[in-house]
Amino acid sequence: MVGAGQPGGKPHPRRAGGSLSLNDIVVALSGGIGGAKLALGLSNALPAEELLLVANTGDDFEHLGLHVSPDIDTLTYSLAGLDNQELGWGRRDESWAFMEALGALGGATWFRLGDRDLATHVERTRRLRAGDSLSAITADFARRLGVGPRILPMSDDPVRTRVLTVQGWVDFQDWFVGQQARPAVRAVQFRGAAEARPQPELLATLASGRVRAVVICPSNPLISVEPILAVPGVRDAIAGCGAPVVAVSPIIAGQAVKGPTATMLRDLGTEPSAAAVAQRYGALLQGYVMEPDDDASGIAARVFRAPTLMRGLPDKIALAQVVLNAADRLRA
Amino acid sequence: MVGAGQPGGKPHPRRAGGSLSLNDIVVALSGGIGGAKLALGLSNALPAEELLLVANTGDDFEHLGLHVSPDIDTLTYSLAGLDNQELGWGRRDESWAFMEALGALGGATWFRLGDRDLATHVERTRRLRAGDSLSAITADFARRLGVGPRILPMSDDPVRTRVLTVQGWVDFQDWFVGQQARPAVRAVQFRGAAEARPQPELLATLASGRVRAVVICPSNPLISVEPILAVPGVRDAIAGCGAPVVAVSPIIAGQAVKGPTATMLRDLGTEPSAAAVAQRYGALLQGYVMEPDDDASGIAARVFRAPTLMRGLPDKIALAQVVLNAADRLRA
Numbered sequence: 001m002v003g004a005g006q007p008g009g010k011p012h013p014r015r016a017g018g019s020l021s022l023n024d025i026v027v028a029l030s031g032g033i034g035g036a037k038l039a040l041g042l043s044n045a046l047p048a049e050e051l052l053l054v055a056n057t058g059d060d061f062e063h064l065g066l067h068v069s070p071d072i073d074t075l076t077y078s079l080a081g082l083d084n085q086e087l088g089w090g091r092r093d094e095s096w097a098f099m100e101a102l103g104a105l106g107g108a109t110w111f112r113l114g115d116r117d118l119a120t121h122v123e124r125t126r127r128l129r130a131g132d133s134l135s136a137i138t139a140d141f142a143r144r145l146g147v148g149p150r151i152l153p154m155s156d157d158p159v160r161t162r163v164l165t166v167q168g169w170v171d172f173q174d175w176f177v178g179q180q181a182r183p184a185v186r187a188v189q190f191r192g193a194a195e196a197r198p199q200p201e202l203l204a205t206l207a208s209g210r211v212r213a214v215v216i217c218p219s220n221p222l223i224s225v226e227p228i229l230a231v232p233g234v235r236d237a238i239a240g241c242g243a244p245v246v247a248v249s250p251i252i253a254g255q256a257v258k259g260p261t262a263t264m265l266r267d268l269g270t271e272p273s274a275a276a277v278a279q280r281y282g283a284l285l286q287g288y289v290m291e292p293d294d295d296a297s298g299i300a301a302r303v304f305r306a307p308t309l310m311r312g313l314p315d316k317i318a319l320a321q322v323v324l325n326a327a328d329r330l331r332a
Numbered sequence: 333m334v335g336a337g338q339p340g341g342k343p344h345p346r347r348a349g350g351s352l353s354l355n356d357i358v359v360a361l362s363g364g365i366g367g368a369k370l371a372l373g374l375s376n377a378l379p380a381e382e383l384l385l386v387a388n389t390g391d392d393f394e395h396l397g398l399h400v401s402p403d404i405d406t407l408t409y410s411l412a413g414l415d416n417q418e419l420g421w422g423r424r425d426e427s428w429a430f431m432e433a434l435g436a437l438g439g440a441t442w443f444r445l446g447d448r449d450l451a452t453h454v455e456r457t458r459r460l461r462a463g464d465s466l467s468a469i470t471a472d473f474a475r476r477l478g479v480g481p482r483i484l485p486m487s488d489d490p491v492r493t494r495v496l497t498v499q500g501w502v503d504f505q506d507w508f509v510g511q512q513a514r515p516a517v518r519a520v521q522f523r524g525a526a527e528a529r530p531q532p533e534l535l536a537t538l539a540s541g542r543v544r545a546v547v548i549c550p551s552n553p554l555i556s557v558e559p560i561l562a563v564p565g566v567r568d569a570i571a572g573c574g575a576p577v578v579a580v581s582p583i584i585a586g587q588a589v590k591g592p593t594a595t596m597l598r599d600l601g602t603e604p605s606a607a608a609v610a611q612r613y614g615a616l617l618q619g620y621v622m623e624p625d626d627d628a629s630g631i632a633a634r635v636f637r638a639p640t641l642m643r644g645l646p647d648k649i650a651l652a653q654v655v656l657n658a659a660d661r662l663r664a
Contacts, residue, residue: 065397065458095429101451105473107458115447119433122454126397126439141437 024050024212025205026324027241031056031071031224033088033258034250034310035217036078038323039149041316042215043079045324048148050212052205053079056219057134057153058161058190058227061173063111064102066121067128070173071224072138072153073120080145084114088258091116111177135199150201154228157196161223162189172223181260184267188222193230198237206237213327214238216247218308220261221280222268229284239284244330246287246323247301248308249274253294257309275299287326289319302330356382356544357537358656359573363388363403363556365420366582366589366642367549368410370655371481373648374547375411377656380480382544384537385411388551389466389485390493390522390559393505395443396434398453399460402505403556404470404485405452412477416446420590423448443509467531482533486560489528493555494521504555513592516599520554525562530569538569545659546570548579550640552593553612554600561616571616576662578619578655579633580640581606585626589641607631619658621651634662 026046030039030053039053055072062068070089077083077091084090094114103109113121120141127137133156142151161172165183175181205211219225229235238245251274256262262272270276274290278299285301292305304326310316358378362371362385371385387404394400402421409415409423416422426446435441445453452473459469465488474483493504497515507513537543551557561567570577583606588594594604602608606622610631617633624637636658642648 064454065461066454091433095427095447097427097447098430098451098454101423101448102455104476105451105455106476107451107455115427115429116433118447118450119430119437119439122396122398122430123434123437123439129397144436144438 024210025052025208026050026213026215026327027052027054027202027205027211027238027243028215028217029054029056029219029225029228030075030217031219032059032074034256035071035219035224036074036083037310037316038215038217038248038319039075040078040313041310041318041320042323043147043149044313044317045320046149051149052202053149053151054199054202054228055138055151055153056224056227057155058159058193058223059172059176060158061160061171063121063173064108064113065125066113066118067125068111068113068121068173069124069134069138069153072134072151073117075151076138076142076145076147079142079147079149079151082145090114111173135201152199152202154202154234155196155199155231157192159193159196159227159231160191161227162191163187163223164189176260181263185264186267188226188264188268190227190230193227194232196231198231198234203233203237206241209242211241211243212331213243213324214241214245215323215327216245216281216285218248218250218257220250220256220259220264221277222261222264226280235284244286244327245281245284246289246304246327246330247278247281247285248319248323249277249288249290249294251277251294252291252308286330289323289326302326356542357384357540358382358545358547358659359384359386359534359537359543359570359575360547360549361386361388361551361557361560362407362549363551364391364406364591366591367403367551367556368406368415369642369648370547370549370580370651371407372410372645373642373650373652374655375479375481376645376649377652378481383481384534385481385483386531386534386560387470387483387485388556388559389487390491390525390555391504391508392490393492393503395453395505396440396445397457398445398450399457400443400445400453400505401456401466401470401485404466404483405449407483408470408474408477408479411474411479411481411483414477422446443505467533484531484534486534486566487528487531487563489524491525491528491559491563492523493559494523495519495555496521508592513595517596518599520558520596520600522559522562525559526564528563530563530566535565535569538573541574543573543575544663545575545656546573546577547655547659548577548613548617550580550582550589552582552588552591552596553609554593554596558612567616576618576659577613577616578621578636578659578662579610579613579617580651580655581609581620581622581626583609583626584623584640618662621655621658634658 164187265272274294288301306322496519597604606626620633638654
């Protein structure tokens with residue numbers, strides 16, 4: 001058990017100890033808002049070139065003829081300081097003139113796209129149709145918005161998360177936003193995952209022998225992290241990268257900080273708990289960061305206790321430090 | 333020669349005389365802003381069911397992956413009272429958050445799309461891809477925005493105006509907006525026109541024997557009206573519809589009220605004048621409405637003198653009345 005790590009707030013602190021080379025890389029898997037919070041902490045705790053963020057694209061979908069990549073955008077906007085913290089999605093200082101006009105024309109308004117956010121989807125869609133890869137577009141947008149660390153989609157091929165409810169299989173966003181995540185989920189599938197090729201730069205990094213840690217951010221395991229692990233080769237590449245794999249629990253006292261993680265786990269037959277999430281990751285995990293008061297029974301990985309609720313930037317940096325320290329201790 | 337017609341401003345005045353049936357229809361061909369002004373006048377001078385507006389689609393283009401139909405939108409926004417009178421295009425009370433964000437992502441900003449206007453292009457593009465016709469989409473948008481008269485694209489098939497300049501053939505919008513209409517035009521072509529099918533409702537109306545008048549609005553003949561006439565069958569259907577064809581000069585004292593009409597005529601070897609425009613329409617025209625002081629030499633059609641500059645709505649309605657009276661006199 002470790003404490004809350006180094007005092008937060010210092011940008012790019014250098015690690016103590018001499019066992020790591022300058023360019024060792026932290027690979028972090030992230031879904032939506034919870035993952036992006038820790039990603040922001042990591043980006044403040046590490047030099048940009050030492051952090052590689054892997055975004056879930058299972059939530060991606062076509063809407064209004066536009067390619068929307070919610071988790072890539074959440075990561076990009078968060079790291080650029082452009083995220084809308086009130087809504088938990090989209091851009092800050094957003095306006096909604098497009099949406100209002102669209103409604104007046106009879107267009108679909110159930111998935112809300114702000115005027116500024118829309119530029120991301122329109123330009124990404126245009127470039128995808130012109131033949132650019134999702135990776136290249138993501139990298140270019142991040143660079144233009146001033147994001148330092150690399151953000152990679154898990155794959156440039158389409159993977160689409162679908163959920164089985166009493167109404168049959170529906171696309172993730174239809175359930176999550178359209179039905180406000182209300183119908184109970186009986187199963188989850190990642191359509192296209194079996195044929196998807198992992199993002200090459202991700203595989204190359206994992207195979208480089210230069211990985212310091214693989215961090216599984218506190219995202220929903222079912223719909224944010226497992227789609228990444230479902231891309232053929234990714235799980236094995238992580239397991240074989242030679243670095244410790246450390247996850248952060250997205251569950252505190254049986255509840256998700258935000259989103260449907262706890263409800264989904266329960267609907268799928270698992271009592272939601274920090275331990276239940278660790279068990280889903282199984283042997284992939286060497287370290288697990290969880291709340292001091294939560295039950296660690298049945299967790300095979302080494303447990304690191306720390307506050308995991310991230311309110312402001314200091315919390316995010318502190319938790320990032322906990323995770324990095326845990327990985328370095330596992331490695332030592 | 334007639335005066336300025338009935339006093340303007342009265343909505344839907346009934347025509348005097350008993351020679352016309354209740355449902356006789358005025359078909360008006362329109363391009364951009366000048367045409368839309370007279371179209372608005374006609375829409376105030378006629379019951380909605382007695383007016384059929386035919387929009388040029390030669391200006392249409394794909395931009396940012398979206399199908400933009402500038403002349404349809406100018407007509408629709410004008411008749412809905414949503415037009416941006418300061419800019420002369422787009423919607424009133426417009427905001428530009430999308431454009432600003434697009435620029436920050438490296439997207440193309442040379443053709444400006446406002447946040448509200450963008451809804452039109454996104455939803456139209458989505459519906460076109462879903463298989464709806466441009467006609468059906470145009471009719472639905474007009475209905476939803478409260479436009480009474482029918483607005484028809486000249487064709488549901490793509491026709492693309494291109495201009496030859498010293499740099500070779502370029503798409504119309506690249507020249508008109510991208511190059512601010514600066515390079516001299518040596519030729520104009522309507523790509524796709526020869527294969528385009530005229531909008532069926534337009535042909536049916538022209539063949540119905542119920543047409544009161546065909547009005548050629550004061551639009552640029554070269555790039556607004558002639559694309560409509562270039563769709564196979566349209567010119568013959570107009571000539572054979574049994575109603576007088578009356579055009580309004582877009583040229584006053586050798587100048588266009590707005591836009592490149594005068595410069596284009598000159599670049600193509602014709603001194604810009606009201607008469608030169610009438611001569612381009614040739615035998616199609618029975619009536620021509622032009623300024624009292626302009627030279628009518630060489631105009632084969634019957635000339636009707638009236639003020640043609642439309643500032644406010646009363647001017648538009650007054651000019652509409654002049655045109656209707658001219659047509660009815662030619663018919664009598």
